[in-house]
Amino acid sequence: MNEKELPESLRGDNISEETKSLISSLSCNKDFLGKIYNYQGCWYYPNTLQGVLNFQKGFKPQETDIIIASFPKSGNTWLKALTIALFVRLNNTSSSSDALHPLQSDNPHGLAPFLETILLFSTHMPLHTLQEPFKDSSTCKIVYVYRNVKDVLYSFESLCSGSFWVVRSLRKKKIKDAGLEINKTGKASNNMHHSVFFRKGEVGDFKNHLTPEMENKIDMIVEEKYKGSGLKF
Numbered sequence: 543m544n545e546k547e548l549p550e551s552l553r554g555d556n557i558s559e560e561t562k563s564l565i566s567s568l569s570c571n572k573d574f575l576g577k578i579y580n581y582q583g584c585w586y587y588p589n590t591l592q593g594v595l596n597f598q599k600g601f602k603p604q605e606t607d608i609i610i611a612s613f614p615k616s617g618n619t620w621l622k623a624l625t626i627a628l629f630v631r632l633n634n635t636s637s638s639s640d641a642l643h644p645l646q647s648d649n650p651h652g653l654a655p656f657l658e659t660i661l662l663f664s665t666h667m668p669l670h671t672l673q674e675p676f677k678d679s680s681t682c683k684i685v686y687v688y689r690n691v692k693d694v695l696y697s698f699e700s701l702c703s704g705s706f707w708v709v710r711s712l713r714k715k716k717i718k719d720a721g722l723e724i725n726k727t728g729k730a731s732n733n734m735h736h737s738v739f740f741r742k743g744e745v746g747d748f749k750n751h752l753t754p755e756m757e758n759k760i761d762m763i764v765e766e767k768y769k770g771s772g773l774k775f
């Protein structure tokens with residue numbers, strides 16, 4: 543694929559000299575879209591890594607900032623849509639019943655940067671990478687959304703195999719947001735199709751795709767990793 547056709551975050555055209563030098567010292571791998579680099583235990587495309595470094599060095603949290611944090615495919619888009627809906631309701635931004643709700647005019651990820659009085663953004667950075675700008679304490683809100691690992695796994699697998707396009711044949715009102723025209727056909731300014739964020743949104747959909755043996759194996763790993771955390775599904 544031509545680099546210009548890639549989503550901005552996957553390209554390598556925004557990299558500072560300092561980051562280039564850092565990249566040359568990082569472990570490198572390749573996935574189906576291009577080179578990825580291991581920074582603080584996670585793999586990043588070059589532009590995404592630049593964004594992470596910019597955030598770590600330059601982000602100055604404010605009291606009204608809201609950061610939605612999650613592992614990929616855990617419900618980040620859903621929580622962002624809910625936050626925007628709350629914001630719109632509290633600020634009465636669309637007072638006329640005829641007015642198009644902002645969520646009908648753009649994808650939640652496209653709308654979030656344009657909220658007037660708060661900064662709302664989402665990230666998949668792990669805690670140890672995310673916490674850098676908060677060392678000197680801040681009242682900025684970080685909302686972490688967590689989802690059953692087996693649903694996350696299947697959602698991710700569907701994305702990789704391209705079946706997120708099933709959004710077009712979604713059963714009626716399964717995910718209201720996914721049914722919106724803007725989320726079916728729209729594309730973000732960074733080249734990302736809106737539809738990659740929507741598929742079924744069904745709790746327990748993994749049951750239709752994982753064998754009991756697979757499920758059991760994942761359950762054992764999760765139990766081992768989360769021993770003592772109190773998290774249960």
Ligand SMILES: Nc1ncnc2c1ncn2[C@@H]1O[C@H](COP(=O)(O)OS(=O)(=O)O)[C@@H](OP(=O)(O)O)[C@H]1O
Binds near residue numbers: 623742
């Ligand atoms: N509004 C709403 N309601 C219910 N479910 C929703 C909604 N928006 C997104 N989704 C489902 O969330 C899954 C995608 O998760 P993320 O938004 O975290 O994905 S991403 O990592 O930011 O790309 C993905 O889950 P799966 O359907 O299981 O694949 C989406 O379909």
